[in-house]
Structure formats: C-alpha cells, structure tokens
Amino acid sequence: GADTTDSRNLRFVTGGESGTYYAFGSVIAQHATNNAGINVVGLVGNGSQANVQELVDGTADFAFCQSDVMAYAYNGTNLFESKVEGFSTVAALYMEQVQIVTTNASIKTVADLAGKSVSIGAPGSGVYFNAIDVLGAYGLTEDDIKPTYQSFSDSADALKNGQIDAAFIVAGAPTTAVTDLATTKDTYLVSLDSEHIAKLLETSDYYTKTVISKDVYGLDEDVTTVAVAAVILARNDVSEDAIHALTA
Secondary structure, three states: OOOHHHHOEEEEEOOOOOOHHHHHHHHHHHHHHHHOOOEEEEEOOOOHHHHHHHHHHOOOOEEEEEHHHHHHHHHOOOOOOOOOOOEEEEEEEEEEEEEEEEOOOOOOOHHHHOOOEEEOOOOOOHHHHHHHHHHHHOOOOHHHOEEEOOOHHHHHHHHHOOOOOEEEEEEOOOOHHHHHHHHHOOOEEOOOOHHHHHHHHHHOOOOEEEEEOHHHOOOOOOEEEEEEEEEEEEEOOOOHHHHHHHHO
C-alpha cells in the first residue's frame, strides 16, 4: 500500500549533465514516475563518492554509483574513512569500461604510459582509483606518470589540443567525449593483456574482463580491458513498495 514514502518526491542523484548517468537516470526517473505510481526526480550529481554521501546526508533517496566505489563505501576503504551504513543496492544496470584513450599510435600498452602526461580523473573520483589500480597492475604509480586530474570532456579537449598523451575514461562505451574526439583526430584505445588483467582481478574482484568492439569507435581492432558495474543504490528508509515499483 501507499505509505508516506511513496507519495513524496524520491530524489535520484546521477552525474554531470554531459555524462551517461545523468541522461540515463533522468529517463529512468521519468519512466518510473509515468508508469510505476511513484514520483522520482533525476538530479545532477558529482559522481559516485559524492552520491553515496548524499544518501548518507539524506539529500537523496536513490543514487548511481560505480560498483567499486560502492565496495569502498561498504568496506570503509580508499575514498571512505569508515564503513558507510544505511544504503542498499537496488540493481546493477550495465558495465562501465575502463577506456584508456590516446591520440598517440606509439602508446600500445599501459607500460608505455610511463613518463607520459596522463589524465586520471578528478581527485577522489572512481576514475582516479581505476587508473591507479590499472597502473599498479603494470608496476606503475602516480609518480611514474605526469598526472592531470580532468573530467571526461576536459580530457578529450586536452587530447585534441596535444596537451596530454592519454586519458582514463570510465563510462559505458560509446562515451560522448571519446566519440567526439574520434571525429577530429586519430584515436586509439589501449588494450590490457590477459596476464595483467589476471593480476588486477586477484586484488580487486569488482572488475570484470570485457571487450569493446572495434565498431564502437571505428577502431582497427577490438579492445580488451576491464569494467565495473553501474549500480543504483537506495537509502534503507525508502519503502520496500517504492523499491519494488522502481525495479518493476
């Protein structure tokens, strides 16, 4: 039955306006509102860590999050000083691939990023930790590259202008920033090899080996990399009826 939770606006915090989270979250919110008998409103968010904090603070009811950041929150590691309580996972929706994008054809492997200028995402973002994880599997640290900390669109602009050599972008492919770049410059994605993927999966079980088909960006060959899942989280005080309505 409808209790007080069902009649209020359920706030669904997503991502930046130019990203997949915001576009997809807004569509889900609208569809649920039109068809599920609950009111869901999609809001711009500042990424996975900030979204978890909004759930904790009570300024959001639902949130998009990378599955690895969800694990950090639950376990109180990396981005989170202590275990985060009071949220549950509603659904895992799609895979977000770790895309290592370059316009330099001589960068063939992650090892080739040593000494290069590389964008590794905003500090404290899920992307940042993905970049550190992947570099680490190849024996590299943040100190072995010349790091910049840029959003997807800023990274694409910097690649376009030759200011950086490569960028880590973690999002469902095709990602707008990469598609736009590929229309103006020869663009390459760096593959991970099986041995280094296996090494990464030993320490970080939230990654999955995945392939980005060459057709996605008009590349010469398929790209092997790892991915995390895009999940929807909810505050535990959202009613079971509302959760059921959203998932249905």
